[in-house]
Amino acid sequence: xxxxxxxxxxxxxxxxxxxxxxxxxxxxxxxxxxxxxxxxxxxxxxxxxxxxxxxxxxxxxxxxxxxxxxxxxxxxxxxxxxxxxxxxxxxxxxxxxxxxxxxxxxxxxxxxxxxxxxxxxxxxxxxxxxxxxxxxxxxxxxxxxxxxxxxxxxxxxxxxxxxxxxxxxxxxxxxxxxxxxxxxxxxxxxxxxxxxxxxxxxxxxxxxxxxxxxxxxxxxxxxxxxxxxxxxxxxxxxxxxxxxxxxxxxxxxxxxxxxxxxxxxxxxxxxxxxxxxxxxxxxxxxxxxxxxxxxxxxxxxxxxxxxxxxxxxxxxxxxxxxxxxxxxxxxxxxxxxxxxxxxxxxxxxxxxxxxxxxxxxxxxxxxxxxxxxxxxxxxxxxxxxxxxxxxxxxxxxxxxxxxxxxxxxxxxxxxxxxxxxxxxxxxxxxxxxxxxxxxxxxxxxxxxxxxxxxxxxxxxxxxxxxxxxxxxxxxxxxxxxxxxxxxxxxxxxxxxxxxxxxxxxxxxxxxxxxxxxxxxxxxxxxxxxxxxxxxxxxxxxxxxxxxxxxxxxxxxxxxxxxxxxxxxxxxxxxxxxxxxxxxxxxxxxx
Numbered sequence: 001x002x003x004x005x006x007x008x009x010x011x012x013x014x015x016x017x018x019x020x021x022x023x024x025x026x027x028x029x030x031x032x033x034x035x036x037x038x039x040x041x042x043x044x045x046x047x048x049x050x051x052x053x054x055x056x057x058x059x060x061x062x063x064x065x066x067x068x069x070x071x072x073x074x075x076x077x078x079x080x081x082x083x084x085x086x087x088x089x090x091x092x093x094x095x096x097x098x099x100x101x102x103x104x105x106x107x108x109x110x111x112x113x114x115x116x117x118x119x120x121x122x123x124x125x126x127x128x129x130x131x132x133x134x135x136x137x138x139x140x141x142x143x144x145x146x147x148x149x150x151x152x153x154x155x156x157x158x159x160x161x162x163x164x165x166x167x168x169x170x171x172x173x174x175x176x177x178x179x180x181x182x183x184x185x186x187x188x189x190x191x192x193x194x195x196x197x198x199x200x201x202x203x204x205x206x207x208x209x210x211x212x213x214x215x216x217x218x219x220x221x222x223x224x225x226x227x228x229x230x231x232x233x234x235x236x237x238x239x240x241x242x243x244x245x246x247x248x249x250x251x252x253x254x255x256x257x258x259x260x261x262x263x264x265x266x267x268x269x270x271x272x273x274x275x276x277x278x279x280x281x282x283x284x285x286x287x288x289x290x291x292x293x294x295x296x297x298x299x300x301x302x303x304x305x306x307x308x309x310x311x312x313x314x315x316x317x318x319x320x321x322x323x324x325x326x327x328x329x330x331x332x333x334x335x336x337x338x339x340x341x342x343x344x345x346x347x348x349x350x351x352x353x354x355x356x357x358x359x360x361x362x363x364x365x366x367x368x369x370x371x372x373x374x375x376x377x378x379x380x381x382x383x384x385x386x387x388x389x390x391x392x393x394x395x396x397x398x399x400x401x402x403x404x405x406x407x408x409x410x411x412x413x414x415x416x417x418x419x420x421x422x423x424x425x426x427x428x429x430x431x432x433x434x435x436x437x438x439x440x441x442x443x444x445x446x447x448x449x450x451x452x453x454x455x456x457x458x459x460x461x462x463x464x465x466x467x468x469x470x471x472x473x474x475x476x477x478x479x480x481x482x483x484x485x486x487x488x489x490x491x492x493x494x495x496x497x498x499x500x501x502x503x504x505x506x507x508x509x510x511x512x513x514x515x516x517x518x519x520x521x522x523x524x525x526x527x528x529x530x531x532x533x534x535x536x537x538x539x540x541x542x543x544x545x546x547x548x549x550x551x552x553x554x555x556x557x558x559x560x561x562x563x564x565x566x567x568x569x570x571x572x573x574x575x576x577x578x579x580x581x582x583x584x585x586x587x588x589x590x
Contacts, residue, residue: 004042005466011036011459012468012511019503025318026504027448030455037462047461051454055420056163060156060453061445062423066405067110068444069430071117073401074393091129095198098122099139099190103147107154108409111144112446115550116383119314119557124283132203137558138568139193141550142542146189149539150182151175152419153409157509157538159419160453161531164460164513170527175413178535181587185540185576192572200568223270227289235262238287239272243280249273311373313364313382317552318448320381321358329358337368337376361545361555378443383553397435404429449506456510464514473518485525485590489533490581492516496537497573501547509538525590532584540576542569 011033018029038048051057098118105114122140126133148154152162152175162173223230229237239245240262250257250264251271257264266272274284284290315321321329332338342356342364368376377384408426412419431441463469480491492512499508512534520527541547545555545565554560 002466004040005468007040007042008037008459008462008466008468011462015459015507016503019507023323025320025322025448026507027318027451027455030452030507033455034458037458042462043458043465047465048458049454050461051457052450054163054453054457055166055418056156056160057450057453057457059153059159059163059420059423061450062420062427063153063156063159064110064113064445064449065427065430065436065441066408066423067113068440069401069435070109070405071113072394072440073398073435074395075398075402091131091135092194094125094129095136095139095194096190098136099143099146099193102140102143103150103186106144106147107150108405110156111148111154112549112553115141115144115553119383119553123557134203134558134560134564135198135201137554138201138560138564139198141548141554142189142193142197142569142572144550145540145542145548146182146186149185149536150179151409152177152412153423154178154182155535155539156449156453157505158535160457160506161509161513161535161538162419164457164510165517165527165531168514168517168527170517170531172418173535175409175419178532181532181536181580181583184583185536185579188575188579189540189572192575197568197572202564220271220273221284222291223266223268223272224289224291225268227266227268227287230266230268230289232266233262234264234266234272237266239274243283245274245280245284247272247274311366311368311376311384313366313376313384314553314556315358315360315362315364316381316383317360317549319358319360322360323357325357335366335368335376335379336372337366339364339366360552363556378440380443380446380448394435397433400433401430401435404433404435452504452506453510456504456507460510460514463511469514469518473515473522476515476519477522481519481523485520485523485529486581486585488519488523489529489584490577492519492530493533493537493577493580493584496534497541497577500538500541501544505538505541505548509534526588529584529588529590532588533580536576536580536584542572544569 015029015033018024018032019026024032034048034051037043038045102114102118105111118140119137122136123133125131126136145155149158152158152173158173158178166172229239234240234247234250239247247261249272250261251273252267252269326339342358342362364382366376376382404426408422411417411422416422417425427441430436431438436444460469476488476491480487496508496512499512513531516530516534517527520530542551543566545551545560545562547565551565
């Protein structure tokens with residue numbers, strides 16, 4: 001064993017330890033891997049930076065922009081409105097509809113973005129039906145992974161493994177090549193969460209969506225001709241029946257109506273002055289036939305207030321805040337905002353904030369000015385879960401954004417162009433058609449993921465170059481391969497699943513995909529079944545809050561504990577492992 005081989009093995013061990021302990025952010029670990037391999041001369045400079053131009057890296061970057069285009073135009077918001085209305089009627093029906101909606105969106109959007117969009121919606125539903133948010137948040141995260149495993153663009157892990165396969169002479173994956181097995185796992189996952197998982201998820205106390213906002217606000221709405229509740233009394237309208245909004249006055253043709261408000265029959269053009277919190281103002285936007293006269297105005301005794309706003313925000317995976325204290329960061333000077341409280345590992349803290357170490361999934365109560373709220377919402381350090389500013393969508397561009405994404409999917413599915421070409425063209429069109437600005441497009445890209453991909457692809461190249469991949473593959477074939485290729489599929493699924501639970505799923509896939517290819521060649525079989533084991537195991541991981549970004553995102557808002565994911569997720573991991581081991585050889589023959 002030469003010095004280069006020993007060096008790469010040391011890099012793998014150290015990198016794995018850093019990924020597991022979160023001592024450094026994953027993108028920095030990836031750059032350290034690249035720097036070490038370049039400095040030791042194990043790889044050339046061209047090989048070292050090749051990860052940045054890799055098809056997987058470019059495709060994933062473009063897909064971030066496409067997902068942002070769907071969100072900014074409001075195309076992804078309709079499912080949320082439907083779920084909000086359904087949630088008041090039947091919990092089990094809501095759970096099914098939510099998982100189907102989230103899974104369907106995640107098949108074509110970045111599922112981290114989908115979960116970020118739906119966290120505040122799910123918290124609203126839980127509060128309205130007086131249920132624990134944990135009962136909805138865990139199915140939210142899991143269903144996003146179910147759906148992401150159904151298409152090529154549903155998971156960045158899938159795109160990464162496809163790119164590694166192409167580099168090693170294996171044909172690229174098709175857009176819907178995973179859909180057959182993906183739908184089976186999706187269906188099994190829904191049944192499990194509906195009848196078993198939902199009962200195992202613990203209820204964490206009372207109302208998780210504590211309203212930190214100080215008081216209510218006055219605003220005015222105007223009824224439009226397309227409002228479906230025209231001709232009904234105020235008492236029987238959605239304003240009272242669904243939103244439970246307090247109405248103070250009704251004006252008709254600039255005249256204040258003196259009759260009992262609950263008995264007033266609503267007409268086109270009526271101006272209704274209401275008092276409600278900002279969450280209900282946000283819901284008013286979604287009611288068809290209502291226009292906010294001045295959505296940004298907040299009144300007290302008829303006069304506009306200029307005070308600051310409060311928001312709840314969850315610390316994102318691999319946030320720049322991770323592992324630091326507020327004092328070290330200089331939070332106020334960096335963000336122009338003040339943290340009043342932190343929900344750390346399920347507890348709400350209001351004292352000694354300056355010395356509290358911030359972890360992914362922590363929930364922060366932040367005070368900020370209206371002028372700085374947009375910057376706070378767009379910063380990749382947080383996911384804002386209680387939006388107190390009215391969301392702004394470019395709804396006139398919704399059809400355009402949907403058409404672009406459909407074009408990307410169809411053109412790749414029929415083989416007209418490779419996915420990297422269609423996704424880049426789609427991202428450019430999203431900006432040219434003004435669904436997003438150039439600035440928003442840059443902000444939409446998760447650059448930590450881009451740097452992570454570049455680094456781990458460099459490590460994969462070094463493993464191939466030094467023969468480590470061949471060495472590990474030979475050991476696997478000699479020990480497990482004697483039981484046949486199906487046993488090897490099962491082994492690769494289990495290895496990838498375990499690695500993913502303790503480090504980044506992309507890092508696990510990048511390490512094991514080259515070994516899977518070499519192992520298949522050693523046995524004289526098609527590498528595709530082994531690669532599929534890596535793909536599915538890296539895309540669906542339920543057993544720890546650090547195994548996947550979406551698990552980390554719901555950790556704080558749901559007040560989960562680490563053991564909750566083990567208790568609910570371990571049986572599901574086991575079920576998926578058995579199913580994948582049996583079905584992958586059926587869908588992809590050796």
